[in-house]
Amino acid sequence: MNKNLRWLIVFLLFIATGLSFLDRQVLSIAIIKIQQEFHITDVEYGMVNTSFLISYALMFTLGGWLIDRVGGKLGLAISVGVWSVANSLHAVMTTFSQLLTFRFFLGMGEGGCFPGAAWTVYRWFDKEERALANGIAIGGSAIGAVVAPPLTIWLSTNYGWRGGFLIPGLIGIAWVIAWLVTPWKKETMANVSQLEDGPKETVSFLELLNKRPTWIFIIIRFMLDPVFYFMMFWIPKYLSSVRNVSFEEIGKLFWIPFLALGIANILGGWFSGQLIAHQYTVNKARKTVMGIAAILTLSAPAISWVSSVDVAVALMAVFMFAHGFWITNYITSISDMFGQKATSTVVGLSGTAGAVSSLLLNPLMGVVIQRYSYTPLWIASGLLYPLAFVLLLVFIPRIKALSFGNKQEVKNQPLFTSTT
16 A cells, blocks of 8 residues: 555646646637637736746745645645636636736646645655656646647637636646545655654755755756746747748647656656666766756757758757756755755745746847847757756765754854755
């Protein structure tokens, strides 16, 4: 029962992260009909997306902080419940202000998803299986991105655009019920605190921000998230405007890089666990897989130079495969270092940094594309992961569990506390 229960938890996390990406992408397809019906302008649509990103960025940190205090079971139930209700409410919207409000609450709920998944995996899995479990858990997001376009079109065709919001929202509410009734027994967990039934031992923001690894993880996410969002938001336009691919053909090609991402999320976690099983240290195992990922991303600039559309999409798939290797072991490294006390908070802080960076840099990407071309962005995409890997090697020489002192000790520590 122990093993089966643990993997059931991971499967539920897989569904949750898949729903998070599915629910946020429904609007990008349904907006065509919504604009026709409610005469919403492109500027207003931009405001709707900004509303989501602002609440999503804020709640990545606040949601992580909350989950470190109330635990993954209640925290994720609240998170998925809030965004599922918000998504369902899109189905009854009749004004622009309602759409703006529901989008804000969607981002508010989704902000707690990945910190909660990381916290839960840490509690249920030891160091050998943790990366694989994380890969499966976050791999749902990639699969959600793959199925969102055809599923949304099918739902909208058969049940109207409102059904495209309502049905996934109801599935999310059903998920919350299944999550809450799933038994969590302390004897089945890999990392059980004796304080489980009492006040939870947590770490203050001040102490976390006084640790050098916290800042390195934040900086790395700030650097790399815009690259990932560039791949998400700009691939269809690139294929259309530069490669002259038809709308129908884009639909047949766009899912391929995200399928590669989902496979890599799982495979990257499995590979890391296998290295540990073969006597690699946690530090060497995580960094080996992330180093391979950094090398693979160097292929990105070639996307601009190859003549074949199929080869270009294949290179995009290689890049997203590399990102899957990277992000699984990046998040697992955070849990390796910060444990149950602060994993969600640090994942949240780094996620907020990435969301803010993406919010700031996406308009700049448009300027670069309009004035020059996509080439500078493909080059940057290929160089940033190796640069991030160098930062990781230099400033976090060993991935190992951190110790947290009392308030007096924190007060006397330098800003960049040594990790050795």
